[in-house]
Amino acid sequence: MKPLVGVELKRFVKAYRRTHPVTRQVAALLQSVAYPANVGSIFRLAEAAAMRQLILTGITPLPTNATVAKVARFKMDRVPWRYCDDPVMAVQQLRQEGYHVVALELTEQAVPYHLYAYPQQTCLVVGHEDHGVTKATLAACDGAVFLPMYGKGLSLNVHVALSIVVYHIMHTAT
Amino acid sequence: MKPLVGVELKRFVKAYRRTHPVTRQVAALLQSVAYPANVGSIFRLAEAAAMRQLILTGITPLPTNATVAKVARFKMDRVPWRYCDDPVMAVQQLRQEGYHVVALELTEQAVPYHLYAYPQQTCLVVGHEDHGVTKATLAACDGAVFLPMYGKGLSLNVHVALSIVVYHIMHTAT
Numbered sequence: 001m002k003p004l005v006g007v008e009l010k011r012f013v014k015a016y017r018r019t020h021p022v023t024r025q026v027a028a029l030l031q032s033v034a035y036p037a038n039v040g041s042i043f044r045l046a047e048a049a050a051m052r053q054l055i056l057t058g059i060t061p062l063p064t065n066a067t068v069a070k071v072a073r074f075k076m077d078r079v080p081w082r083y084c085d086d087p088v089m090a091v092q093q094l095r096q097e098g099y100h101v102v103a104l105e106l107t108e109q110a111v112p113y114h115l116y117a118y119p120q121q122t123c124l125v126v127g128h129e130d131h132g133v134t135k136a137t138l139a140a141c142d143g144a145v146f147l148p149m150y151g152k153g154l155s156l157n158v159h160v161a162l163s164i165v166v167y168h169i170m171h172t173a174t
Numbered sequence: 175m176k177p178l179v180g181v182e183l184k185r186f187v188k189a190y191r192r193t194h195p196v197t198r199q200v201a202a203l204l205q206s207v208a209y210p211a212n213v214g215s216i217f218r219l220a221e222a223a224a225m226r227q228l229i230l231t232g233i234t235p236l237p238t239n240a241t242v243a244k245v246a247r248f249k250m251d252r253v254p255w256r257y258c259d260d261p262v263m264a265v266q267q268l269r270q271e272g273y274h275v276v277a278l279e280l281t282e283q284a285v286p287y288h289l290y291a292y293p294q295q296t297c298l299v300v301g302h303e304d305h306g307v308t309k310a311t312l313a314a315c316d317g318a319v320f321l322p323m324y325g326k327g328l329s330l331n332v333h334v335a336l337s338i339v340v341y342h343i344m345h346t347a348t
Contacts, residue, residue, distance in 0.1 A: 001281040001312040003301075009280060013323050016286075022324050041331065050324035075327055106183060107175040112190075114345040127177075138175040147341070149187050150196050150224035153249055156337065157215065163334045164341045167321070171288040172346040 022050045026169055027123040031087040031137050032058030033158055034129055040071025041159035046079045049166050053080040057087040091140040099123040103144040104161055105133040110144040113165050118173050124165055126158050196224045200343055201273060201297040205261040205311050206232030207332055208303055214245025215333035220253045223340050227254040231261040265314040273297040277318040278335055279307040284318040287339050292347050298339055300332050
């Protein structure tokens, strides 16, 4: 075994992508995700996972921010995104577009992420690094899921948590 | 729905942890992961997922590094770890301890991560941010898995990739 590099690597990735087209439509709504590095990582994820769109709301920095662009490896142009000031209005619009909207947040009613039945077209909502998804936004969502935590830490980084759930929906969700 | 905070959040997380004990034994070997922020994020993951141990090898910075500690949220002491200069020797030692050792790397023989049959006791191997897992380390491993990529980007960040696979093994692997 040797790691694939250069042209061989590109060919391998391309061949896999061609033979395994993405079947789920996954989007994400960023409700005031504050740190540019986190937003950049989410753009990198969205490009890698061929996510349908990102909706940036509130104080979320835009891809015009230099840190967002750098961490996204300058692939922001390959991700459909839009900005909407009000997250609640954005959730309502997504539902009109046919999305089932699920918050990634610990609430009394939240379900472990791997036990949730995600419809074909799902938008995940992530919140501010310190304050999470607000009560108003949660009220507009169809449901909530959480990542089980087995230590003293009460959370993972927002872009890590989102990556885990997006890849789960794409490959192992039933 | 409202987000859980403070004591309520701690209680919720603790109750879930108590009723859903970790059944898989998952470890990770860091083969010259160079950036302290990535190593810190991996410690944060390891603490959150109650991973059995981290083995740091080569040029991987130790938790004594200030950035590693900060990004790990100063929870390094809750993660069993050791340093071993030579990754190949470390892999051999892990196998003697009963671990099945799987590299997270694109090779000709690599299997999509969600289709791999992970034994009860699995150690994942991640490599350098630019150079990946070396040929020598790969040769010592039992297998290799990769994360499907559906865009132009050829990789995700190393700690993001590891997080996706660790949570998969814990919750959705068969």
